[in-house]
Amino acid sequence: MKILSAKQIKQADKLTIEKQGISSTELMERAATLVFDEIHKRLQAAPIPVKIFCGIGNNGGDGLVVGRQLIEAGYDVTIYIVNYSDQRSPDFLVNYDRVKNLSKNWPVLLKADDDLPQIKYGDFVVDAIFGVGLNRPLPGWVAGLVKHINASGAFMLAIDMPSGLMADAAVENMESVIRASYTISFQVPKMAFYLPGTAPFVGDLQILDIGLDPEFIKDAPAAAELIGKAEARALYKPRQRFTHKGTYGHALIIGGSYGKIGSVCLTATAALRAGAGLVTVYAPKCGYDILQTALPEAMVITDLHNEILTNIEFDLDPDVIAFGVGVGTKEETVEAFEQLLKKYKKPMVIDADGLNIFSKNGDLLELLPEGSILTPHPKELERLIGPWKDDFEKLDKARAFTKKHKVILLIKGTYTFTVTPNDLFINTTGNPGMATAGSGDVLTGVLSALVAQGYEPLRATILGVYLHGKAGDIAAERFSYEGVVAGDIAKNTGAAIFDLFETQKTNYS
Numbered sequence: 001m002k003i004l005s006a007k008q009i010k011q012a013d014k015l016t017i018e019k020q021g022i023s024s025t026e027l028m029e030r031a032a033t034l035v036f037d038e039i040h041k042r043l044q045a046a047p048i049p050v051k052i053f054c055g056i057g058n059n060g061g062d063g064l065v066v067g068r069q070l071i072e073a074g075y076d077v078t079i080y081i082v083n084y085s086d087q088r089s090p091d092f093l094v095n096y097d098r099v100k101n102l103s104k105n106w107p108v109l110l111k112a113d114d115d116l117p118q119i120k121y122g123d124f125v126v127d128a129i130f131g132v133g134l135n136r137p138l139p140g141w142v143a144g145l146v147k148h149i150n151a152s153g154a155f156m157l158a159i160d161m162p163s164g165l166m167a168d169a170a171v172e173n174m175e176s177v178i179r180a181s182y183t184i185s186f187q188v189p190k191m192a193f194y195l196p197g198t199a200p201f202v203g204d205l206q207i208l209d210i211g212l213d214p215e216f217i218k219d220a221p222a223a224a225e226l227i228g229k230a231e232a233r234a235l236y237k238p239r240q241r242f243t244h245k246g247t248y249g250h251a252l253i254i255g256g257s258y259g260k261i262g263s264v265c266l267t268a269t270a271a272l273r274a275g276a277g278l279v280t281v282y283a284p285k286c287g288y289d290i291l292q293t294a295l296p297e298a299m300v301i302t303d304l305h306n307e308i309l310t311n312i313e314f315d316l317d318p319d320v321i322a323f324g325v326g327v328g329t330k331e332e333t334v335e336a337f338e339q340l341l342k343k344y345k346k347p348m349v350i351d352a353d354g355l356n357i358f359s360k361n362g363d364l365l366e367l368l369p370e371g372s373i374l375t376p377h378p379k380e381l382e383r384l385i386g387p388w389k390d391d392f393e394k395l396d397k398a399r400a401f402t403k404k405h406k407v408i409l410l411i412k413g414t415y416t417f418t419v420t421p422n423d424l425f426i427n428t429t430g431n432p433g434m435a436t437a438g439s440g441d442v443l444t445g446v447l448s449a450l451v452a453q454g455y456e457p458l459r460a461t462i463l464g465v466y467l468h469g470k471a472g473d474i475a476a477e478r479f480s481y482e483g484v485v486a487g488d489i490a491k492n493t494g495a496a497i498f499d500l501f502e503t504q505k506t507n508y509s
């Protein structure tokens, strides 16, 4: 599913009106009626006080339509107009009159010096102050009102966007954004819904198809692509009969050190579970018995050193190398990694200490094979690309990094981002249970297995991240968030592949 910018959404709005021969008032009625339907479906005419805060633009217009329909359905509704400007939009005005005609009263007007209205825990608040039109910080008194609404503890439903959030820019003042319990957004998701600095304001998210021109949306260049089940399924390559283990590639997992052999165990387990034909682990000598006992399906080669890696030499031709989990950053290991980079030319998967080695030895990045996949969490990313002032700058810097080094950067988080010079993919699977030791080691294994099986690195990354998250979701259903350990994620990779073909809706559609 595509993420479009506020500007593109406005264009789609305009084009839809032209092509469908409808007025903007009718489009507003259509969109807001769908919001009313969602509210009515859930509230079932319950006698809960509904307080709707409307701006004076089209987001406010939506709020007025919802308000009118709730009044008609018999709800206890109070509509407040947050009168931050005299530039009321034409569709706001049409619906302002319609509310007056129905209820015989004008909505309550809120201005800069007015007292703040009472909002109680248990009220149902609809936020229609600003939508995608917000393009600068809120006026001070509106920011105060937002703070007051947030402090009420009421359930808050945001229409299109939580007010205070901009679709394509960072938030400067966290206190002046509605902390929505639930956001119903129109047609396409917005970038701010997925970035760590702004996503927490959105609450649960529902995207409603309001019938904007499908051709425009199909042709519009996406700011980013959201990866749900349908997108992941399209990337999956089914196995053919008359194949053998050689068909599915050989993954070489290089890593581990004394006390951290578990990391390579997890990576190798995940690589096997994600379908690599053969898996070999290259580890310090101390890992030999552990690996051979824990993982009979994997082969093991050992370093000359007992506790760390010092000379990475092997007599095989792997289809992919994963380097970095549990490996440490000792000088001898860095030296061994450099020698490896000098001779190995196929894409690699680099994680954990592999990334830390690059952070401290930037020149080694020049040796990294084109198309390699780097999998930093935010701290590792900062060490690689330097600090950023907000999520948008972070993405710009990440993009520049992938361009300079011809690599794929995967930024781990609640929503994991796959960054390339020209594209951005946002994963939708995963859960807080995956914030557990070794979860990243498992991801490295899944990615390596897919590359080994002949998936192009970008395809492997997008699909691998999706499957890893889904495996975590399946594990959490069984064990709870708290109870998930990384090994459960690895073991459920196969179940995640099965799930690609289950036909339930994804969580955002």
Ligand SMILES: NC(=O)C1=CN([C@@H]2O[C@H](COP(=O)(O)OP(=O)(O)OC[C@H]3O[C@@H](n4cnc5c(N)ncnc54)[C@H](OP(=O)(O)O)[C@@H]3O)[C@@H](O)[C@H]2O)[C@@H](O)CC1
Pocket: 009, 010, 012, 013, 027, 028, 031, 055, 056, 057, 058, 059, 060, 061, 062, 084, 085, 089, 129, 130, 131, 132, 133, 134, 135, 136, 137, 138, 139, 159, 160, 161, 186, 210, 212
């Ligand atoms: N997409 C679709 O197809 C459909 C969209 N619909 C709805 O329309 C919504 C977008 O409506 P909108 O364009 O009127 O903008 P909205 O967010 O109401 O803001 C109003 C105006 O406020 C201004 N302004 C900005 N920042 C400001 C600030 N800090 N302080 C003061 N003023 C500020 C700015 O005007 P400016 O001053 O920049 O000229 C802006 O235009 C969208 O979210 C959805 O709910 C549906 O109805 C139908 C289908």
Ligand SMILES: [K+]
Pocket: 059, 127, 128, 129, 130, 131, 158, 159, 160, 161, 162, 163
């Ligand atoms: K809003």
